[in-house]
Amino acid sequence: MSTHPQSQRRLHAKGFYDEFPRKGGTASRATHYCAGCGHGLLHKLIAEAMHDFGLQDRAILISPVGCAVFGYYYFDCGNVQAAHGRAPAVGAALARCLPEAVVLSYQGDGDLGSIGLNQTLQAANRGERMAVFFVNNAVYGMTGGQMAPTTLAGQKTVTTPNGRDVETTGHPLHLCELINTLPAPVYIERCLLTTPANIQKARRAVRKAMEIQRDRRGYAFVEFLSPCPTNLHLSPLDAAKFVDEEMAREFPPGCLRDRTAEVAARPAPPPLEPLTPADIEAVLDKCVAVPxxxxxxxxxxxxxxxxxxxxxxxxxxxxxxxxxxxxxxxxxxxxxxxxxxxxxxxxxxxxxxxxxxxxxxxxxxxxxxxxxxxxxxxxxxxxxxxxxxxxxxxxxxxxxxxxxxxxxxxxxxxxxxxxxxxxxxxxxxxxxxxxxxxxxxxxxxxxxxxxxxxxxxxxxxxxxxxxxxxxxxxxxxxxxxxx
Amino acid sequence: MGVRLVKGNDAAVIGALYAGCDAYFGYPITPASEIAHTAAKLFPRLGRVFVQAECETASINMVYGAAAAGKLSMTGSSGPGISLMQEGMSFLAASELPCVVVDVVRAGPGLGNIGPEQSDYNQMVKGGGHGNYRNLVLAPASVQEMCDFMIWGFDLAFRYRNPVVILADAVIGQMVEPLVLPERVAPPPDTRAWAVQGTAETRANVVTSIFLDFEVLEALNRRLAEKYARAAADAAAENWRTEDADVVFVAYGVSSRIARSAVDELRRVGVRAGLFRPKTLFPFPGEALNAIARRPGMRLVVAELSDGQFRDEVLMATRFACPVSLLSRMGGNLFSVEDAMAAAQTAAGDVA
The missing domain is CATH 3.40.920.10 (Pyruvate-ferredoxin oxidoreductase, PFOR, domain III)
Structure with missing residues (x-):
């Protein structure tokens, strides 16, 4: 794993811990992200929304496997780290077992679209009560620049050294569009983490997904096209340009679905009482019984x-x-x-x-x-x-x-x-x-x-x-x- | 109240409810499917969570999520499904999360068949996932124990904050026997110190198993090892007519039932046979077995539905203190009482 300490960025935002002692090391206010990476920015948008809506006590952030594996270093809320690709399954259980909790699943393109695609689609199809924040940077970051399911046709990565050949490696996977085929999701949008105007749109999308969770309305999915200068081997500016021009051409930004107004806010059910033997016996099958x-x-x-x-x-x-x-x-x-x-x-x-x-x-x-x-x-x-x-x-x-x-x-x-x-x-x-x-x-x-x-x-x-x-x-x- | 006729797989669900289980996540597989059927029927009626997961990988990760929330959660499966869960079991153990996994073992390897075997022994008792961790493994030999061991299992899981496996087999899962219902429902454990529950009180808690610092990760490994050493105090076994025995079967699950019948028949023909039946496969009741193995002239016969997986544990535990022979059937077959009698007579006749 590469964390590029020479280019660590500082994060100051509402919703973060004041310092990051879980990270260890000396730079107690610096993240492990590379310069020009979209993760830090998205972290900030999520943490700020969580804070502004007063949800830090209720929120549980699920860190994936990938560059965001250490989300729990930063987000001042409940934190659960999940196995590669399994955040939607973990999140589904959290949401079902904790009716008051706000479940936030944060996942990258390999985690969400490759190894965890089944969990992603099945959780979306069940309309699990969670917000999924999906970072698509068209390349594997943490493991060192391999092809992602969203790598563009012709794009060079360390496992597509001659450029992605769609004949043998398939085509870039469009996750928003896949999820948009399912009836259950409430909200689906794709944003870009590049220009100030795009970041404002991304901020609004994050807040919308957060509000849907606050009100227990259902499943929200927001994809963020995000620059990865390190693994694209580009300067931060050129990496952002790659997102704005090439990625946005393949993955058109915009809101694919917003049924927030059609779906009622749902109050949490009252907490369950412990069972008694009489409760259990009442539901057991009638069968042969002797004293x-x-x-x-x-x-x-x-x-x-x-x-x-x-x-x-x-x-x-x-x-x-x-x-x-x-x-x-x-x-x-x-x-x-x-x-x-x-x-x-x-x-x-x-x-x-x-x-x-x-x-x-x-x-x-x-x-x-x-x-x-x-x-x-x-x-x-x-x-x-x-x-x-x-x-x-x-x-x-x-x-x-x-x-x-x-x-x-x-x-x-x-x-x-x-x-x-x-x-x-x-x-x-x-x-x-x-x-x-x-x-x-x-x-x-x-x-x-x-x-x-x-x-x-x-x-x-x-x-x-x-x-x-x-x-x-x-x-x-x-x-x-x-x- | 009273005594009911219940199927083993159903008894596991009934036991889970008396243990106070909050959530069931699972994917169907013969011969474990009735666990899901019965959980689907009973859990929602009692306000508990039931989810039919899309696969066993999802099942075990849902269990991980519910366990991270400090809830009592379980799944049930068999061989191939259990294989798929091993990564999740490693994560649960590493994150020190409690859960109960019921494995109604079928015949393998591969797709195998749906007959009984005990060949998931290694993957469940020795740790089928990556890294240094152990499951606490209970081996029920009756419908009553399918129920009672769920309560015991959840207690162990939360006391040690570790996955617990109920290692059954297709016979114990499919058979029907009288079941005495438990008298009380276990009170819910207080998990607020470590669980992540979406509350102010638990906001500072984190569940994770990634530790970049080598020293920190080694310390976790040492702490887990100490925990597993401590668990030896919970090892348990049943002795049947071993007091004066010259030849003792070592067997668990359905094998122990056949061996017990063989012991009674052998006694009728003058062979002093006995049965040592571990109720816990990990921690293994090695000291209790050793006390038997060290008796002069002792012969042990390990009777199992696998190819010596369990025998190897007996050899290690007894450190070759006495001859140990193996009676095994596989592929869905059971050994008969006569097979077991013959194996014991051969072993006993070997006494000089």
Whole structure:
């Protein structure tokens, strides 16, 4: 990094610290900027506006990575330094967490338009409550004169030694115009930090953006075409001339948008009260709940159950009802789904464990019980059922398995559901079958109780599912021989 | 009140609320997405901030912004997303900002798959970003701990002013178990001494991690090192049947659950097995493990869903005091209870 101590400039302005002890060194009133650089001038305009509007207590300035990385040496307000390009993300969080704060993001062309372009556009698109002050000097300053996203066609930099070739390096990026394609920003303007007349326009733009923040109206973006004599290898006067003539031709100055009058000033919401347990419980999903945690009963053993079928057959909620029934009966339980793309690929399966003691892995390889809702489920998982285990299958959709010694019971669940008037409730019929089988060593009514919990949000379905459950229970009692 | 059936990922959000979390920033990724889903549902209803960030880079920098404001903030992600956050984690640690990052680890490297692994161990426990810093890392092994460790995590984060990682895995994140809700909401910490809050009181505060002076930056590094040494006091582990064990599994997260089942089965067949389960991966409960490793004839079996990343920590902590073998599965696979039993029996049979 080069700070050119021989050409440091002094800053005296409202809104700055009286001295700059964070900078260290002996020149306690000098900035680290080069002679003829636009940063010092823009700092002054921002600090003055912050002061004049009485916003120094409310203001948080975000220093970028780039020449302005040390903004916090100078600005007498809250200061946060951000990673390269991430000031808009940092600023968004500050604005959202601190409704009273005035968030000022100060960024250069590499920070804002190259590495941080996504954050820039996304924050603008969300209309984050912040002012972005964008310094465009068409070159990287701090790292030593490399091409910026805004470097002009043909412009020589240390990484475009023959001049920027737009065929291979792209064209100068127009940030104001990009942001002007988005609906959310309130104010977008491009200024020049050159002649006194231009500086007056820049001053007005800074103050406008500051007022928008004071009144919490929304997102403001101001671009400043700014001279960088050091990296343009020009005298301060020639660097300013380069901005006025060549940069301004590529990046036309002016106000692209001002919706200040259309957007109401928004008072800050009242500060949040700390939460109470009652607040949190009030927003939690209604789910299976019991008064006390399960106790220890090693003699109960462990029952491992797999349910599998097509997506849409209610396989996952079936597993939750099995686990819920176990919990309601005072047992340790776990449930584990197939998740991710498989959920959308047509098959679904999940595992439930009911145990008298703490459960190890919720992911199962050996099963005591398989509940198969279709043929592929039987084909895939029947071999995992232990020899003395149980297979329940929907006999309307699957054939009796022949390759296992486990007891296999076919239940015409789909038909029972249709006959009971709720064709989609084959899983409820299968739940009744599981309850009747006794394989889970859980009281039968625990399973039927789960229907009310599962369909608590759709009360009409509770009675209908209970009818299916009752019909299937009746069928099982008549047709399944007791163990 | 009472006991509820809750998914691990949801429990992390519930725990965050009881910790007093102010803001969630995140980008979806399987198998961590339910954290974002549930935060999106619950946080705004309680007046808390929820933002779906444009990417994980933005997520972690939003966390940085909220932490700079002295707020309790969190994000949740998995492998590839966590990789993208590493620069931000370094900035948070360097700026001494508190936050909690939940990593529901999936199988890698690269895009890998969405099955369980524990292969983010190195990037989270050893520090995946640049520079000398550490995350404080908690390893939940149940839905209850997914909730409780959020509260513990925020407490540690603010006590040490350092990022805390909840290093879970796809099984712990996706599974449903009974959850006992916490009884109280943690009171908000007083952050006015260092946070930047847009108030007169905090106007002189600055959050930064650039220190041009070599001596000043070295002093920061030394101060961080002292902080991490101090954190050793918060190391925690669970011992399961280790008192008289000849062979002890060392495992965390889902691996520890399978190992625990294996311990019980091994005891049934006369093998004196035990389990040492670190709850904190950094600080690592090395002294407690060493006390076991130094017993005559001891054999350790490190069981992990990664290629010896965790085993290396065990080797360093025990300084080769006893033989250490490795049981590992990767690619989304789990080792079975039988695999773990066989590994322990092999290790125990090795005893002269």
């Amino acid at each position: 006390a945690p399960p106790g220890l009963d090693p003699d109960f053993g462990t029952i491992r159950i797999k349910m599998a079928g097509f997506g849409g057959q209610g396989v996952l909620s079936y597993g939750m009802m099995v686990a819920g029934a176990g919990l309601a009966d005072g047992r340790h339980v776990s449930w584990f789904p197939s998740y991710g793309p498989e959920q959308r690929g047509g098959t679904a399966n999940c595992s439930a464990v009911i145990s008298g003691s703490a459960i190890g892995s919720p992911v199962l390889s050996h099963l005591q019980v398989l509940v198969a809702f279709n043929q592929p489920a039987l084909d895939r998982f029947a071999r995992d059922v232990e020899a003395d285990g149980l297979i329940l299958y929907d006999s309307c959709l699957a054939e009796k398995p022949t390759t296992t010694t486990a007891r296999a019971l076919g239940v015409p669940a789909s038909r029972l559901a249709i006959e009971a008037g709720l064709p989609k409730a084959a899983n409820t019929a299968m739940l009744a079958a599981l309850a009747c089988s006794g394989a889970c060593r859980v009281a039968s009514e625990r399973f039927s109780d789960m229907l009310a919990q599962t369909f608590a949000g759709k009360p009409a379905l509770i009675a209908a599912n209970r009818r299916v459950f009752a019909a299937a229970t009746e069928w099982c009692q008549a047709n399944l021989r007791p163990e």
